[in-house]
Amino acid sequence: MTIMTSCGDQWQLQRYPKIANDPLQAWEAADELLHQCMVERNDQAPLLVNDQWGALLMPLAHQQVASVSDSYVSHCAWLANLEANQLTSQLQRITPLDPLPTMTDVVYLKLPKSLSLLEFQLAKLAAELPPQTPLFAAAKSKLLTPSVRALFERYCETVEFSLIQRKCRVVSATLKSVPYAANAFISQWQLPEYQLQLTHHAGVFARNQLDIGARFLLAHLPPAGAAQVIDLGCGNGVLGLRYAQLSPNSRVHFVDESYLTIASVSENIATNLPNSSLYTVAVDDCLTAQASHSADLILCNPPFHQEHVITEHIAQQMFRDSKRVLRKNGELWVVANRHLPYYHSLKRLFRTVKTVAQNNKFMIYQARG
Numbered sequence: 001m002t003i004m005t006s007c008g009d010q011w012q013l014q015r016y017p018k019i020a021n022d023p024l025q026a027w028e029a030a031d032e033l034l035h036q037c038m039v040e041r042n043d044q045a046p047l048l049v050n051d052q053w054g055a056l057l058m059p060l061a062h063q064q065v066a067s068v069s070d071s072y073v074s075h076c077a078w079l080a081n082l083e084a085n086q087l088t089s090q091l092q093r094i095t096p097l098d099p100l101p102t103m104t105d106v107v108y109l110k111l112p113k114s115l116s117l118l119e120f121q122l123a124k125l126a127a128e129l130p131p132q133t134p135l136f137a138a139a140k141s142k143l144l145t146p147s148v149r150a151l152f153e154r155y156c157e158t159v160e161f162s163l164i165q166r167k168c169r170v171v172s173a174t175l176k177s178v179p180y181a182a183n184a185f186i187s188q189w190q191l192p193e194y195q196l197q198l199t200h201h202a203g204v205f206a207r208n209q210l211d212i213g214a215r216f217l218l219a220h221l222p223p224a225g226a227a228q229v230i231d232l233g234c235g236n237g238v239l240g241l242r243y244a245q246l247s248p249n250s251r252v253h254f255v256d257e258s259y260l261t262i263a264s265v266s267e268n269i270a271t272n273l274p275n276s277s278l279y280t281v282a283v284d285d286c287l288t289a290q291a292s293h294s295a296d297l298i299l300c301n302p303p304f305h306q307e308h309v310i311t312e313h314i315a316q317q318m319f320r321d322s323k324r325v326l327r328k329n330g331e332l333w334v335v336a337n338r339h340l341p342y343y344h345s346l347k348r349l350f351r352t353v354k355t356v357a358q359n360n361k362f363m364i365y366q367a368r369g
């Protein structure tokens with residue numbers, strides 16, 4: 001299913017990167033409900049927030065439109081879907097820490113999975129856009145929990161929830177003027193056993209505590225000495241930071257698809273590592289931008305969620321990219337929940353796959369060759 005029909009129009013819409021016979025659709029009923037709001041209004045300068053694959057962008061592509069998302073993969077999807085529909089666009093792509101366009105006359109928002117990200121986004125909208133700017137948000141009704149509703153009440157007025165249509169609701173509101181302290185959305189915690197202090201912007205993975213899979217890999221890291229290391233899907237960077245402490249001559253490159261994550265990891269490098277010229281950071285979709293045969297060691301605690309969808313496809317893409325990027329004798333170290341079938345995926349790609357450690361929840365694999 002790649003043809004989206006909504007409000008009398010049709011678009012070719014796919015998730016990104018494109019997968020042959022992808023069983024997952026690139027839009028949902030909540031997108032169509034927001035299309036109906038768009039049709040009823042005459043917006044001059046809409047701002048889209050968290051438009052995952054470009055469904056909200058399609059009907060607005062012919063006009064001035066701005067779209068903000070923390071996901072680099074979403075930014076890529078917007079461009080790919082515009083191209084697939086031969087739409088030339090005046091799209092202004094925005095990352096979460098950029099200033100919002102002050103000309104915005106309406107906001108269309110899809111609910112992110114992370115409550116901290118939603119609060120940061122609502123606070124920024126309320127602080128930077130004129131009070132009374134209309135906002136329409138849509139989501140599956142079950143996601144509009146009391147905590148989510150309380151956030152809309154805090155940053156908006158005249159908040160109304162529509163009746164349920166196709167399991168979704170639209171929240172209609174206007175923005176309130178609320179004082180904004182960017183630091184309020186940053187969380188910090190320490191790992192005294194490794195002398196690490198970690199800072200997290202809103203929505204960053206494990207922003208309240210160390211992930212238990214990461215803790216297991218930290219206890220079984222590969223020996224020091226790899227020249228070029230990649231922390232793939234780095235989150236706060238805890239794996240790469242610890243390896244860098246143990247192996248001070250290694251160069252470590254931190255990669256993630258989230259802009260707020262990469263902003264966090266840059267701060268964590270500056271706080272925790274003495275010689276920051278050895279370390280680099282980048283937003284990327286897995287290792288798409290990384291040169292082949294350019295790394296000796298890749299550390300990876302792969303995601304198995306993409307927003308609300310449970311999926312193995314990102315992990316599989318990470319493994320394929322790692323195979324291409326590793327030098328001869330290079331190693332990929334993966335920590336994963338033991339129920340996930342990663343051993344077989346790795347075995348299909350790499351000559352040797354060893355289990356280096358396991359407990360009742362996790363496996364650590366070393367793949368090479």
Ligand SMILES: C[S@@+](CC[C@H](N)C(=O)[O-])C[C@H]1O[C@@H](n2cnc3c(N)ncnc32)[C@H](O)[C@@H]1O
Nearest residue numbers: 205211214233234235256257285286301302303
């Ligand atoms: C399970 S978390 C691991 C984070 C960190 N390494 C740790 O162990 O705490 C997976 C990370 O992968 C990132 N990620 C998801 N999709 C990605 C993609 N396509 N390319 C790069 N990183 C991605 C997520 O943003 C998240 O930070």
